[in-house]
Amino acid sequence: MNQLYDLLIGPFADFAFMKRGLVACLALALGAGPVGVFLVLRRMSLIGDTMAHSVLPGAAIGFMLAGLSLPAMGLGGFLAGLLVALISGLVSRYTHQKEDASFAAFFMISLALGVLLVSTHGSTVDLMHVLFGTILAVDDAALMLMAGVATVSLLLFAVIYRPLVAECFDSAFLRSVGGKGGLVHTLFLMLVVLNMVSGFQALGTLMAVGLMMLPAVAARFWVRQVWSLAAVASLVAFISGYAGLVLSYRFDLPSGPAIVLTAGMLYLVSLLIGPRGGLISNRTRQRHLAH
Amino acid sequence: MSMTSIVTLQDLTVAYERHPAIHHISGSFAQGSLTAIVGPNGAGKSTLIKTIIGLLSPAQGKVTLNGMKAADAAFLPQSTTIDDSFPISVMDVVLMGLWRKVGAFRSIGRKERKIALDALALVGLAEFEGRNFGSLSAGQRQRVLFARLVAADSPLILLDEPFTALDARTTLDLLRLVQSWHEQGRTVIAVLHDFEQVRRFFPDSLLLARELIAWGPTETVLTADNLKKARAMSEAWDEDAEICLGIGE
Numbered sequence: 001m002n003q004l005y006d007l008l009i010g011p012f013a014d015f016a017f018m019k020r021g022l023v024a025c026l027a028l029a030l031g032a033g034p035v036g037v038f039l040v041l042r043r044m045s046l047i048g049d050t051m052a053h054s055v056l057p058g059a060a061i062g063f064m065l066a067g068l069s070l071p072a073m074g075l076g077g078f079l080a081g082l083l084v085a086l087i088s089g090l091v092s093r094y095t096h097q098k099e100d101a102s103f104a105a106f107f108m109i110s111l112a113l114g115v116l117l118v119s120t121h122g123s124t125v126d127l128m129h130v131l132f133g134t135i136l137a138v139d140d141a142a143l144m145l146m147a148g149v150a151t152v153s154l155l156l157f158a159v160i161y162r163p164l165v166a167e168c169f170d171s172a173f174l175r176s177v178g179g180k181g182g183l184v185h186t187l188f189l190m191l192v193v194l195n196m197v198s199g200f201q202a203l204g205t206l207m208a209v210g211l212m213m214l215p216a217v218a219a220r221f222w223v224r225q226v227w228s229l230a231a232v233a234s235l236v237a238f239i240s241g242y243a244g245l246v247l248s249y250r251f252d253l254p255s256g257p258a259i260v261l262t263a264g265m266l267y268l269v270s271l272l273i274g275p276r277g278g279l280i281s282n283r284t285r286q287r288h289l290a291h
Numbered sequence: 292m293s294m295t296s297i298v299t300l301q302d303l304t305v306a307y308e309r310h311p312a313i314h315h316i317s318g319s320f321a322q323g324s325l326t327a328i329v330g331p332n333g334a335g336k337s338t339l340i341k342t343i344i345g346l347l348s349p350a351q352g353k354v355t356l357n358g359m360k361a362a363d364a365a366f367l368p369q370s371t372t373i374d375d376s377f378p379i380s381v382m383d384v385v386l387m388g389l390w391r392k393v394g395a396f397r398s399i400g401r402k403e404r405k406i407a408l409d410a411l412a413l414v415g416l417a418e419f420e421g422r423n424f425g426s427l428s429a430g431q432r433q434r435v436l437f438a439r440l441v442a443a444d445s446p447l448i449l450l451d452e453p454f455t456a457l458d459a460r461t462t463l464d465l466l467r468l469v470q471s472w473h474e475q476g477r478t479v480i481a482v483l484h485d486f487e488q489v490r491r492f493f494p495d496s497l498l499l500a501r502e503l504i505a506w507g508p509t510e511t512v513l514t515a516d517n518l519k520k521a522r523a524m525s526e527a528w529d530e531d532a533e534i535c536l537g538i539g540e
Binding site for chain 1: 341344345346360361362364366367368372373374377378379380383384387390391394395396423425439
């Protein structure tokens with residue numbers, strides 16, 4: 001019993017940085033769950049990745065101006081991400097180029113610019129910090145930012161839920177009845193960028209997307225409604241955060257990859273045993289049909 | 292014509308990147324008419340219907356709706372534009388038809404649910420409300436989308452290829468529903484491919500080949516001569532051909 005306590009609860013009771021890390025995971029999970037689910041539903045799974053990298057130059061400029069301060073880097077990253085999303089949207093609107101192609105172009109420009117800025121004005125350590133994050137170094141300011149982002153995300157999702165679902169399901173219909181599909185799409189992209197920024201302090205720009213996408217695609221094997229998908233995705237994200245922290249503490253692993261790998265494991269388990277189209281449930285259903 | 296028109300097109304031209312998809316179309320749909328839009332592939336049939344509903348803007352000319360806004364019309368997009376694996380219940384899809392009344396924020400109560408349930412019963416899907424849209428067959432999904440149109444209760448209904456890839460039974464049931472809308476005095480405009488279907492069920496037709504070939508009673512529109520003319524025009528199309536100089540930017 002004591003051993004179990006030492007493994008599962010002890011680290012969080014004894015160390016403030018573990019406690020903060022856990023709270024950060026909860027905040028991240030609440031926002032990342034619904035964001036990831038809607039990214040998947042909009043068939044923008046890979047665009048999330050793209051957006052994550054595009055925040056880098058903004059974060060780097062924030063770092064150059066204010067040092068290792070999350071509000072400055074966060075604001076810079078948020079503006080850079082929004083700018084890339086906006087320009088890509090405009091390009092796809094006014095030329096024949098599709099949104100994913102223009103996204104890819106601008107994020108590469110943005111990422112290269114970011115790496116250039118960080119490596120000329122910072123050290124390799126800083127670059128590693130921005131790319132991979134350190135959830136165990138989350139300070140109070142960062143925690144407030146994450147909690148704020150989670151709160152804003154959940155409130156805004158509640159406001160735009162109905163039009164966002166309609167827009168994802170059948171955007172032509174929503175536009176035909178005068179629904180503000182474009183506005184809803186823009187607000188949603190803003191939430192994506194906001195949650196990226198919130199995630200990069202803890203997990204880094206490379207890993208932040210993992211905590212959005214893996215729980216969202218895992219949830220698909222458990223439930224079949226948009227709201228329940230979002231809830232399950234948040235739950236999976238939080239479990240991944242908790243288990244990832246425990247593993248990283250116990251085996252002295254870097255926390256970001258440990259969290260995202262745990263989410264990956266949960267995805268693979270869902271893929272296998274999920275009751276909604278998981279591999280095992282599909283097989284047993286086929287066997288029933290064969291009789 | 293003595294009847295009042297509900298949709299009037301005046302010299303309507305719609306272009307994609309300055310290449311006209313349809314040009315210089317004028318005429319009107321009478322209130323309560325049942326019209327099929329037909330023509331070869333690439334003739335601009337979907338473009339025309341999307342412009343009427345306001346999804347595309349004319350490069351030149353205009354669409355006038357009589358006594359209603361475009362947002363009050365009920366529209367069925369091509370089924371390929373809808374994500375059929377989307378995690379949504381049948382009930383929620385049908386309730387979307389009430390958008391004009393409930394919009395993004397107003398609550399959905401017993402009255403709205405009753406409208407949706409009645410609409411489902413009308414398309415032969417009573418007690419399907421709790422099912423997942425993605426778990427249905429293609430025919431059942433199209434019935435659900437027709438129930439959404441029923442729930443919208445609009446005087447003007449626009450259908451973009453409503454019967455493509457459907458089984459014969461579903462097609463016939465849904466055609467009967469379209470006829471009942473016609474009998475109730477609603478105006479229905481549908482993009483169709485099957486000329487036999489059009490001759491049997493649609494009193495009026497509009498034959499399109501980027502330009503208007505003919506518009507009026509179906510038997511005077513779907514003549515051998517007109518169809519030959521439409522086909523000849525479609526064979527002459529070249530995607531990178533003329534930029535219509537008549538279009539102002």
